[in-house]
Amino acid sequence: MTSFVFKRLGQAIVVLIIMSILVFAGVYVIGNPVDVLISPDATQAIREQVIAEYGLDQPLWKQYLDFVGSMSTGDFGRSFVFNMPVGELISQRLPATLELAVIAVILASLIGVPLGIYAGYRPNSLAARIIMAGSILGFSVPTFWIGLMLIMLFAVQFGILPAGGRGQTASLFGVPFSFLTLDGWKHLFLPVLNLSLFKMSMMCRLAAAGTREVMTTDAIKFARAAGIPERIILRKHVLKLISIPLVTVFGLELGSTLAFALVTETIFNWPGLGKLIIDSIASLDRPVMVAYLMMVSVLFVVINLSVDLAYAALDPRLRLKGR
Template identity: 80%
Template sequence: MAAFIIRRIAQALVVLLIMSVLVFAGVYLIGNPVDVLISPDATQAIRQQVIEQYGLDLPIWQQYLHFLQRLLSGNLGNSFVFNMPVGTLIAQKLPATLELTLIAVFFASAVGIPLGVYAGYKPDSKLSRLIMAASILGFSVPTFWIGLMLIMVFAVQLGILPAGGRGATRELFGVPFSFLTLDGWSHLLLPALNLSLFKMAMMCRLAASGTREVMLTDTIKFARAAGISEGTILRRHVLKLISIPLVTVFGLELGSTLAFALVTETIFSWPGLGKLIVDSITSLDRPVMVAYLMLVSALFVVINLCVDLAYAALDPRLRHGSR
């Protein structure tokens, strides 16, 4: 098991190194932040001073080495626009995005998996057909449209939930969270629901197809022949057999939800990383853009590493076979 973990960590580090090259090249070869940072009326001497100050006159490979050196030392640089450390800027916005993402993904899993298992266990029932039809809508309807409809119904017409913002927060270990207050929950419900619907539909259909396939295997037939109750069969056999694809989707969707919560955060004015990255792209704030992309890449790599380790824990054949 130790060799398996070391090998996966080494692979993760290689992926992060490759991603750093791609992210740096993709961001630093597009646009010129000097045009945004300096007034068009500035003299050539002032422009040259700013270019040298930010190291924009160096070759691209030398800029990358400086960036990699700062990254390894934990220094993400200073924002061109906000004139403050990028790490501090991201740390201020990250808790809000993490809170929204985790609640949305866990809610999608807690609702989607049981519904999918039921739909796969009794595929011919009316409720199962209704569940599968609703999951198709979850895939088909755009997220931004659902968000606008949620605001129109619950905030405008019914007036029972706020249309945006984060609401009151309470600190936990020095970090503000909304789920610790009732007002925070009222602001959190609509964006979390909007962000979770697509994931819920995916988890539901995956669990339904996996359950339907497992129910036809010899394992289930032998379990029923042995007189094991249906509840025990679902808990000990079906859920265990469909757990690996569910763990895969859970890990990938956790990363993608964190990376692409931009639309939901914009619609509901949620003060997370979404608005920060939009403002950074508009102003060509390269350090913030690179730091955000590297953060997302690192989260994907870490999540995939955790998924691989979960595979090995769920099915020992995987780690033994990798030897």
């Protein structure tokens, strides 16, 4: 197990180094930020001063080393556009996206998994057919359209929920979160629902397929033959047996939602990271893009590592193998 964790950490470092090179190279090939930063009618002296200030006159490899060096000390540079440290900028936006994504994925699991287990348990019932058909809908209808429909219905027609923006926040460990206030929840509801529908469908189908398969195994027959009630069989036997693929998807979805919630954030005008990255791409705000992409890679590496550790927790057979 220890050797496994070390190995994964080593792999993670390699992944991060490769990512940093890719990100840096990729971002530095497109456009010239100086054109965006400085008005065309600025004097040559000001131009050169700005270029020197941001270190843009250095050779690329030097810029890369500087970038890696400062990043390892937690300094991601200053945003060209907002003219403030990138670290600060991201940490301002992160809580908003974090609460949106985490609540959406948890909601998707809490609703999707039980629905899926039911659909897999009674595959021929009417309810199961409705659930499975609904999940296909959840897969195939585009997020932006559902988002717009939700706004139309709840904000415009009924006027019971706000159409966008983040509600009142309360601070927890010094970080502002909106899920601590009622107003915050009102603002959260629609974007969370919108974001979770796709994941819910996925979790649901996965759980249904797993349950159908597990229900035919001898382990379940044996439990039934011992007279164990069906609900306990589903809750204890089935849920544990189907949990590994579910955890995999949970992890991947959490990562991708945190990183790429931008459609929903745009529609609901949610002040999260998705909007920040879109804005920074539009204005060629390199330090923000780079820091953001690096953050995303770290995020995925960490989530995947946790998922692997969760496997070992869920399946005792893997603990032995990892040793």
